[in-house]
Amino acid sequence: MEFYNNHRLLFWSALLFFLFLTLNIAILPAIQNQQVYKPLPGTKPLSKDAKAGKSLYVANGCIACHTQQVRSVDMDKDFGSRPNIPADYATNQRMDVWRNTANLLGSERTGPDLTNIGERQPSIDWQLVHLYQPRAVVAESVMPAYQWLFEEKDYIQKGDIEVKVPEKFLKNRFKKIVAKKEALQLVAYLLSLKQTKLPDGTTPPEFLYKQKEQKTTAAGGTNLPDGGELYSTNCVACHQANGEGLPGAFPPLKGSPVVLGEDLKLYVTIIMKGYNPRPEYAVMPNVGTAANFTPEMVAAIINHERSSWGNTGKPVTADEVKKIMDEIK
Known part of the structure; x- marks a missing residue:
């Protein structure tokens, strides 16, 4: 047939078909999603430090061990007040021009889910100690210590944030542990992770397979x-x-x-x-x-x-x- 023998016709037909599929399967649905899924009322945008902290979260591979998705099963009730919905991720934007949106949903829970960690553990001091030496606060933790986010000093200077590390976890008990800017940014991101309350009158999704409350x-x-x-x-x-x-x-x-x-x-x-x-x-x-x-x-x-x-x-x-x-x- 003439159609199969004409390479130009085959190329342009395949290209147009590919563009048609791309438009209808990828581009138009994405535009529709952006119009439908808006941030919940009361959602707070990330601060400058929290954005920098999110980049550190990605760079240090935290997503390998932590999820950010409260599933609709009762065992996830410890991680959030309700199951997550698409609107919870509507504020996520591209990391930069080269990298796509980081939803950071994760797929493994070597560590706990962090969707609502800003509410569950709002202590800056605890978060800093946990980053410096996780086993200082959770003896069974397998999380690595991020001690390069801190520095040792002889004296606390103005503006320094001292980390209250138990003495047995200090390399030198005469030194003071001070959080670097990167540690404070990562903590700022972690503390920003809070589930936004649904609008009044909105029924949240139910947790399934509920356990009997004691x-x-x-x-x-x-x-x-x-x-x-x-x-x-x-x-x-x-x-x-x-x-x-x-x-x-x-x-x-x-x-x-x-x-x-x-x-x-x-x-x-x-x-x-x-x-x-x-x-x-x-x-x-x-x-x-x-x-x-x-x-x-x-x-x-x-x-x-x-x-x-x-x-x-x-x-x-x-x-x-x-x-x-x-x-x-």
Whole structure:
């Protein structure tokens, strides 16, 4: 046939067919997606430091061990308040003219998912210690230490951010560990990773294959969530599973005068609004406020801490905690 013998006709026909397919399969759907998937209201753009931190996140291969996708299965509930939706990634842009958009979804969880790490672990001090020596805060961690993001100094100078590293993890206990600009940028990116709340009236996707929620019974017969589980999710990274904290970094709860004391208002305020009274320890962020703790959750955590590691504190009820939370708002 003449068509198959004419190489020019074959070439231009194939080219036009290829361009037609490219337009209809790739370009037009991409344009439509950009029009349909808009950022959620209240989404905050990355700061200059957070953008630089994202580049460091990519350059250091963090995506090899960490995902940024909360799946719609109940086991992912620890990583976010809801499953991710396409709009969560609508603000992502090209890294530069040469590199495509970095969604950083990941495919392996050697380490935990980081979709909502800015809410789960909002402590700058914890993030810096974790980067310097992961095993200082998580004994079982297999994450490499990113110590080239820090420098040792004899004295702290104005503007330096000192990292509260436990003494046993220091190469020279007479030196001060100071975060470099790159470490602060990477932490800025990690702290920017927060799930945006859905607009009022929008029903979030459900978590599937739900596990039965455990309850404990507090004084007075009031049902509370599992305090041990809440502690493991929100507190154990700093105060450790044994309640002994990390010397020089995070204070112990075992035998703590705050935990065992009678000043319940101080105790609840620390959980909800954070604490920074002692220079020998890192600053505690507002964990309770950031994680939207309810009075029942706070009471469950307090009761767990007051009855663990040999502590024998008085149990509290959700009503007592609620009264204080209403007062300190």
